[in-house]
Amino acid sequence: MLEEIIIAGFGGQGVMSMGQLLAYAGMLEDKQVAWIPSYGPEMRGGTANCAVTISDTEISSPLVTEPSVCIVMNKPSLDKFEPTIKTGGLLFVNTSLIDAKPKREDISVYEIPANAIANKIGNSKVANMVMLGAVLEIIKAVEPESILESLRKVLPPQRHNLIPLNAQALQKGAEIVS
């Protein structure tokens, strides 16, 4: 198994933490992982993205230029990363914020109304976890339980009350695509 994943969206949508959780969960499952943030003269409200590699064997290059999986949380990210996806790769689109349709026909597209679902369960901030739930249901790179275990490790104890909400968001995301 080798998944090279790009996660992109607005600053504040939780794309960096989505990637870190994915990497953390992979590490807990004894897989090889790497996470690289885009860093640069970023603007507030501008785009942010990160690259995550999860592999059963040693990772040669942690840089992802032809992703096997691409998760786009907003329109500028769709425009920027759709052309880079590997033939046969997967594209997850947050349709709550993206009206446009992807153009590529050599990839599989999953349309996830991540913000709408997050709002329905009561907190728009977990739209990233809804999306992650959908992604993991398809690619099976790590178990959703490992994501929750990672949350237990990275969140301070006083924030552990948020874990059930995150679990619910992962579950709802998985249901959309299953």
Place this chain on the structure above:
Amino acid sequence: MSKVLMKGNEALAEAAVRAGCRYFFGYPITPQTELPQYLSKRMPEVGGVFLQAESEVAAINMVYGASGAGARVMTSSSSPGISLKAEGISYIAGAELPCVIVNMMRGGPGLGTIQPAQGDYFQATKGGGHGDYKLLVLAPASVQEAVDLTIEAFDLADKYRNPVMILGDGILGQMMEPVEFKLTENNELPVKEWATTGKKGRKKNIINSLYLQAEKFEQHVNRLADKFGEMEAKEQRAETYLADDAEILLAAYGTTSRVCRKAVDMAREEGIKAGLFRPISLWPYPAYALQQVLGRVKGILTVEMSLGQMIEDVRLAVNGKVPVDFYGRVGGMVPTSRDVFDKIVAFREVL
């Protein structure tokens, strides 16, 4: 010990603490700022000193002082900041003091850009500051290797009484990978009998890099030369990947070597016998290891995030035996594995 997921900058900082470093003097600059940030919290926890100096020049001179007093000490910066430190580094090498200096390179010349680059190879390996001195330069390619080499760097610095540089780039600093710290805190450190610790009951120690008598200074520089010769003989480090039957050998260090490793895999899938030579020590350059893998090599492709700096050491090492070509990106741009693969294919055509 279990693994933790850490950014290169932070992991390297923790490695320094584990190695017994208790003094850090620095000044913030992207893309290495997480390193001082981490130590600003960590140093007080272990009874150490974190100090943000008023400038890079001040920071390196604080390193000079702390090292002279026998402390394990570190500073870190990125390209323009290292240029500011160059004078102090020359003094520290001249006075034969151990310290560890981290450079997470960004695009240059000038203030350049904050994105990753490898344009400081010449500065690190061939000078930077004035005079006849050498830094031992180590170039990690992963976060785990950054940790292991940093711990080793402190021991090497003490062993040779010479500054050791960890040369990384923005990606290594910003990237998160799992790491394991095999070394615990509070290990016993070597006694430094030469340090200026107060002369109670012993002959006085003097730390100095100024010699007004040329005869004496020549003796001093020749003694340094002997030390550099010993480092050249004992401290060359390199790693190879699929190099044994390689016809096209890539030569790359740090992050670029990871990009190249993937390009080698892509080439092998197409039936092209490609391999990788990855120097871990940039000074001393692992010329011997490179000469050992030349067997079937028809050409070497050096790949760097620069206009071509390490390529000079590759050429010196192979001494005209095989053609050496170059591919590089500059200004903070990172070559892709596909770009390197295309260069391998094109290079093979002309060999």
